[in-house]
Amino acid sequence: SQTIHQWPATLVQPVGSPLSLECTVEGTSNPNLYWYRQAAGRGLQLLFYSVGIGQISSEVPQNLSASRPQDRQFILSSKKLLLSDSGFYLCAWSVGEQYFGPGTRLTVT
């Protein structure tokens, strides 16, 4: 069966520090991969999606970037975090319906 991993589960980072969140999927090949952010009391905001290695579509201009170095690995990065980057970050894979990872709670202080 398919499994999606995300780490870390929680993260507290100071403003201006870098960020790297990793997501890996097991049990499937060539999945569509997604990064979402959910701010407190808000809906899911699509940040990036990828339909293959090296193929990244960005949905919202911001100081975040994404990379897909391997088929089942999706990385979300930032060079300098802002306070507004705080939120719940979710990775998902899709074959139509979407399957989400456990999420990373990021607090920028």
Add this chain to the structure above:
Amino acid sequence: SQKIEQNSEALNIQEGKTATLTCNYTNYSPAYLQWYRQDPGRGPVFLLLIRENEKEKRKERLKVTFDTTLKQSLFHITASQPADSATYLCALNSGGYQKVTFGIGTKLQVIP
């Protein structure tokens, strides 16, 4: 502009009754629409997918309808239980088959 509207106010319902949640959309022509459940601090969990050529789909106590003329989907939970309490999100594909946009969700509280 494109919008997905769900009743952002919480829906309180007595145990055993049928809960009905609404998802309306504008300026989309989705090939499919999906419903998810989200518990606090967790990622959404997929429940049902309905395609544009389907009017209704059922899974156990869940039923989804999809009216592409009204641009509306209804999500029903029959014989609701306190364990059904959660936030329910609708989602539809937009800008191609791969991209999915979510509504803000409706919080359902089933009262014993």
